[in-house]
Structure formats: structure tokens, C-alpha cells
Amino acid sequence: MPDISPQDVANKLLSDGFTRDGPVASSLSDPIADTPMVVTLDELRPYELDPRLTRNPLYDDIKASIRERGLDAPPPITRRPGADHYIIRNGGNTRLAILRELWSETRDERFFRIACQFRPWPERGEIIALTGHLAENELHGGLSFIERALGVQKVRELYEQETGKELSQSELARRLKTDGYPVPQPHISRMQEAIQYLLPAIPTVLYAGLGRRQVEQLTGLRRAADRVWSARSRQSQSHLDFPTLFQDVLALFDSAASSFNVQRVQDELIGQMADLLGMDYDTLLFEITDSDRRWQVLSSEPSEAGATPAPAPPPSSAATGVPPTSQPENIRSSAAPAGTPHRNDTPPTATDTHTTAPSGTDESHSDDAQRATLLQEHIVSPAGTTERLQSIQRLVADHTGETLPDFERNVLQSIPIQAGSLYPISDVWYIEPALDEPDRLRTHIEQFAREIAGEAGLQGLVEACQEGIGFRCHKSEAGPELTRHAQATLALLHALSAPYLAIDHSPAGIDLSVLAGMLGMLLQGSPTDTASQDEPPNRLSDNALVKLFRMLRLVRRLRDIETGSTDGHHATARSSGASP
Numbered sequence: 001m002p003d004i005s006p007q008d009v010a011n012k013l014l015s016d017g018f019t020r021d022g023p024v025a026s027s028l029s030d031p032i033a034d035t036p037m038v039v040t041l042d043e044l045r046p047y048e049l050d051p052r053l054t055r056n057p058l059y060d061d062i063k064a065s066i067r068e069r070g071l072d073a074p075p076p077i078t079r080r081p082g083a084d085h086y087i088i089r090n091g092g093n094t095r096l097a098i099l100r101e102l103w104s105e106t107r108d109e110r111f112f113r114i115a116c117q118f119r120p121w122p123e124r125g126e127i128i129a130l131t132g133h134l135a136e137n138e139l140h141g142g143l144s145f146i147e148r149a150l151g152v153q154k155v156r157e158l159y160e161q162e163t164g165k166e167l168s169q170s171e172l173a174r175r176l177k178t179d180g181y182p183v184p185q186p187h188i189s190r191m192q193e194a195i196q197y198l199l200p201a202i203p204t205v206l207y208a209g210l211g212r213r214q215v216e217q218l219t220g221l222r223r224a225a226d227r228v229w230s231a232r233s234r235q236s237q238s239h240l241d242f243p244t245l246f247q248d249v250l251a252l253f254d255s256a257a258s259s260f261n262v263q264r265v266q267d268e269l270i271g272q273m274a275d276l277l278g279m280d281y282d283t284l285l286f287e288i289t290d291s292d293r294r295w296q297v298l299s300s301e302p303s304e305a306g307a308t309p310a311p312a313p314p315p316s317s318a319a320t321g322v323p324p325t326s327q328p329e330n331i332r333s334s335a336a337p338a339g340t341p342h343r344n345d346t347p348p349t350a351t352d353t354h355t356t357a358p359s360g361t362d363e364s365h366s367d368d369a370q371r372a373t374l375l376q377e378h379i380v381s382p383a384g385t386t387e388r389l390q391s392i393q394r395l396v397a398d399h400t401g402e403t404l405p406d407f408e409r410n411v412l413q414s415i416p417i418q419a420g421s422l423y424p425i426s427d428v429w430y431i432e433p434a435l436d437e438p439d440r441l442r443t444h445i446e447q448f449a450r451e452i453a454g455e456a457g458l459q460g461l462v463e464a465c466q467e468g469i470g471f472r473c474h475k476s477e478a479g480p481e482l483t484r485h486a487q488a489t490l491a492l493l494h495a496l497s498a499p500y501l502a503i504d505h506s507p508a509g510i511d512l513s514v515l516a517g518m519l520g521m522l523l524q525g526s527p528t529d530t531a532s533q534d535e536p537p538n539r540l541s542d543n544a545l546v547k548l549f550r551m552l553r554l555v556r557r558l559r560d561i562e563t564g565s566t567d568g569h570h571a572t573a574r575s576s577g578a579s580p
């Protein structure tokens with residue numbers, strides 16, 4: 001076979017038989033699973049629907065950290081089908097902006113090429129991306145109230161595009177929780193009010209970071225003033241509608257975000273209303289504050305059309321321990337709320353914003369958000385019925401005239417009340433924030449144990465202890481022999497406290513065997529066939545039983561805090577410094 005020259009080989013390789021005649025891919029397809037990859041700033045864009053509209057308050061700190069250490073936590077990236085660039089998947093737009101700044105300043109390659117984790121675009125991509133950005137922004141620098149509200153509004157639009165129908169506030173709250181960004185329904189209501197009534201008038205103040213507390217004060221003031229205006233304007237000659245009046249007044253305060261004060265807005269609004277309606281300022285002030293108070297206490301403004309209103313508890317029932325009492329609708333205050341200033345030229349103090357609410361009631365019980373939180377604290381396990389079944393039950397009840405039990409209406413009224421105690425019990429289950437720390441819990445637990453023991457004549461046999469659950473018991477060394485009831489009570493308290501004490505601190509000699517035969521009678525009473533009217537009672541009194549329930553609730557909470565344990569939907573990590 002003759003030798004083939006290199007030129008002949010090249011000619012054969014370049015002949016038509018070796019040419020590509022099939023389609024040529026312009027680029028590789030994206031991975032179908034999470035994949036590490038390196039991308040450049042030219043290939044990466046910020047997420048267009050990022051809820052953060054203002055500069056991250058931690059921007060400078062984050063930039064300094066990235067300059068010194070590099071990008072410790074690169075943001076996850078993704079790409080829409082058919083797009084020619086990657087985007088931030090959830091959180092990280094601030095870091096991307098910082099990288100662009102550092103690259104332009106230093107031309108350091110480590111700021112240009114970024115090792116990222118690529119995650120495929122999900123089926124519900126836009127919704128997952130937006131809720132992810134909302135959640136991440138909350139964790140890194142936080143969002144202002146109006147940014148959060150606008151983000152939730154955009155998510156609602158995406159949900160409605162997905163389902164093809166309008167969503168109620170409760171359904172929106174359910175979907176947000178399912179997608180990893182839980183927002184209580186009362187908060188959604190406040191967000192919508194802020195967008196509709198406040199944002200057009202005070203955008204500067206809202207974007208400067210006006211908080212939820214002040215937004216709730218403004219929306220409460222607007223509702224109360226609107227009700228009074230609607231009732232009074234018929235008698236006056238004014239043709240100005242209230243929404244226009246409210247927005248005009250509010251707009252006067254948009255230029256000075258740092259000195260914005262809700263009390264000044266209230267003062268100006270009531271002053272202009274008094275002039276237009278021909279009324280006395282103080283009279284109008286009282287009507288507005290009283291209207292809002294009655295609306296909160298008696299009506300408890302329903303969150304949706306057709307929802308059953310739930311009466312709000314009295315302002316100080318949980319905070320002070322005073323048992324809540326029902327209030328008839330004809331009750332009216334005899335004077336304006338204390339501390340409410342009259343219209344004058346003296347500016348309110350800086351504390352007015354935080355201490356004086358337009359409604360004139362205690363914040364923790366006058367706003368829907370706190371009430372929703374309080375109700376949620378009473379839900380130990382989820383309801384065992386579906387929404388469809390509940391709808392059918394309501395339909396049947398309407399036809400039969402039956403009244404179905406309403407959890408939100410009854411829960412705060414159905415808890416046993418105890419006033420005869422050093423720490424009155426207005427709610428067996430709910431634990432106030434001021435009480436929710438170990439030393440305070442131990443103090444209350446020890447006091448309840450003393451009072452339970454005192455009813456059985458065991459004075460002096462229970463003492464405070466800084467370890468365990470807050471108390472320990474002593475064996476009776478002298479005095480008359482204890483009754484069976486007293487022995488069982490002491491054994492019960494000892495059995496509850498002893499496991500959490502060190503061995504050298506746990507008293508010996510208390511007979512726990514008595515509980516085997518007496519526990520049932522101690523909690524429930526003597527059997528009917530052996531009880532005698534002449535015998536002393538063998539069971540705990542109703543007072544002692546309620547105190548025992550409350551003590552057990554506080555002990556369980558104490559153990560959760562100290563162990564960082566999780567129980568149902570409640571998780572505690574106080575031992576590591578996190579709030580409950």
C-alpha cells in the first residue's frame with residue numbers, strides 16, 4: 001500500500017464526508033438538580049420582584065465583611081426557562097449589588113467570578129422565588145412594614161393568577177404559610193389598609209421605616225374618625241368626603257420622617273373635623289376615642305365579610321390578672337381617656353408615639369394582631385375537621401337554628417378564673433411575655449405550690465428553691481400526724497418537684513406510695529358508695545385544682561425554655577439566647 005502524504009490525509013479529513021450536517025446546540029441546558037457552578041457578574045442579574053425597595057440598613061456592614069473575607073455565603077441562583085441570564089433565587093440582591101461595587105472599585109477577580117449553588121426553576125417558580133425573597137430579607141436586615149405589605153400584595157396577585165380567582169385574607173394567610181412565609185391574617189388586613197389609605201399620602205414616612213405599631217395606630221384612627229364623620233356629616237353643610245380629608249391631613253406630615261408622630265396627626269385631623277362639622281374639639285376627641293374603644297371591645301371588627309365577630313378581652317385581663325368581665329353595650333365612658341392632649345401649639349413628647357394610642361385602650365388587647373397571637377397560644381393541636389366539613393356544619397346549623405360553638409368567641413371566657421391567690425389566674429394556659437423567663441416562672445410555681453399545700457394544712461413544708469422547678473418539700477418532723485389527704489397532697493407536690501433536684505437536695509422520707517391509693521380521690525373525690533358527710537374532703541378544692549393546672553403549665557414552659565425543646569407548633573430556644 002503506497003504511503004499517504006500528510007497533505008492527502010488533511011484533504012480526506014476536510015472532505016464532505018466529515019462535515020456536520022445536524023443541529024448545533026448554542027448552549028448547554030441547565031442542570032435538572034442542585035449543582036455547584038461558577039458564574040460571572042455579567043451572567044447574573046438581580047431578582048426583578050425583590051420586595052426590598054430601599055437600601056438595606058446593614059449594607060455598609062455587609063460590604064465591609066465581603067471586602068475583607070470574600071463571599072462566605074454565596075446566594076443560590078436559578079434561571080427561568082429560555083432566559084439568557086441567571087437570577088438570584090431567594091435573598092442575595094444586596095450581596096450582588098455589593099459585589100458589583102467592589103468589582104468596579106478593585107477589579108479583584110474574586111468579586112467577579114462567584115461560586116454559587118444552582119437550583120432548577122420550580123414549577124411554581126415566581127411564587128416560590130418571591131416568598132423566598134420575603135423570608136430571606138426578614139432574616140438579613142429585615143424589611144420595612146410597607147415593603148413587606150407590597151411584597152405580600154404581589155404574592156397575592158401571583159396566587160390569584162395561579163388559581164384564577166380572588167383570594168380571601170384567610171386563604172392568602174394559609175397559602176403564605178404553606179409556602180414558608182407565615183403572615184397572620186390580621187397583619188394582612190393592616191397591610192392592605194396601609195397600601196390603600198396611607199401609602200398615597202405618606203410614602204416618604206413609610207419607606208423611611210414606619211413600624212407596624214404606628215401603622216396600626218393610624219389605621220385605627222382612620223376607622224374611628226370615619227365612623228364619627230359618617231354619623232355627623234349629615235347634620236353639617238360640609239360636602240368634603242372623609243377619605244379626601246384624611247389624606248390631605250396625613251400628607252402634611254410626610255416631609256419629616258424622623259419626627260413623624262401619630263399624636264400630631266390625630267390632633268390635626270380632629271381639629272379640622274371640628275371646624276368642618278361645627279363641633280367642640282374635646283367633644284369630637286371623646287367621640288372618636290370612645291367609638292374606637294367600643295368598636296374593639298364590642299364589635300371586634302371581623303376580618304372578612306360574613307365572619308363571626310369575636311369580642312376582645314378587657315384591656316388588663318392578662319397583664320394584671322384581673323378576671324375579665326362582660327360589658328353591656330350601653331356602657332359608656334364618663335370622661336376622655338387620661339393622658340390625651342387637647343389641641344394646642346405645644347408639641348407632644350417623644351413618648352406619645354409609643355404610649356398613647358388613638359383608641360385609648362391597652363395595646364396588647366386592643367389590636368387584632370395581638371388578639372390573634374393570644375388565640376393561637378391556646379391552640380395546642382390543629383382542628384380535626386376540614387373547612388368543607390365546617391361549612392356543612394354551619395349550613396345545617398343555620399337550617400336547624402342551632403348555634404355552633406365558636407372557639408375564638410369562647411376560649412378566653414371558658415378558662416377557669418382564680419382571684420384568691422397572690423398571683424391571680426385570669427388564664428390557665430396563656431403566659432404573659434413579662435412572666436416568660438425562668439426566675440419569674442419559678443417564683444410563680446413556688447407560690448402556687450405553697451398555696452396548694454396550705455389548703456391541706458402543710459404550712460412550712462414547701463420552700464423556695466433556685467434549682468429544679470422552683471420549690472422542694474420537707475417531711476413533717478413534729479406536730480400532729482398528717483391526714484391521708486394531707487399525706488397525698490405532700491406526696492403529689494414532692495413527686496412533681498423531686499425529679500428535677502440534685503440528689504443531695506432532694507428530701508428523703510416522704511412516702512410516695514400513698515399516691516397509689518389516693519391519687520384518684522385527691523383529684524376526683526371519694527367514691528360515692530364510701531363517701532360520708534362526716535368525713536373531711538379527700539380531694540383538692542376547686543381553687544387548688546385550678547392552681548395545680550396553672551402550676552403544671554408554668555412548669556412545662558420552664559422545662560421547655562431550659563432544654564430548648566419543641567412541643568407541637570411551639571419551639572423554644574431561650575437557653576441559647578433566642579426569644580420564645
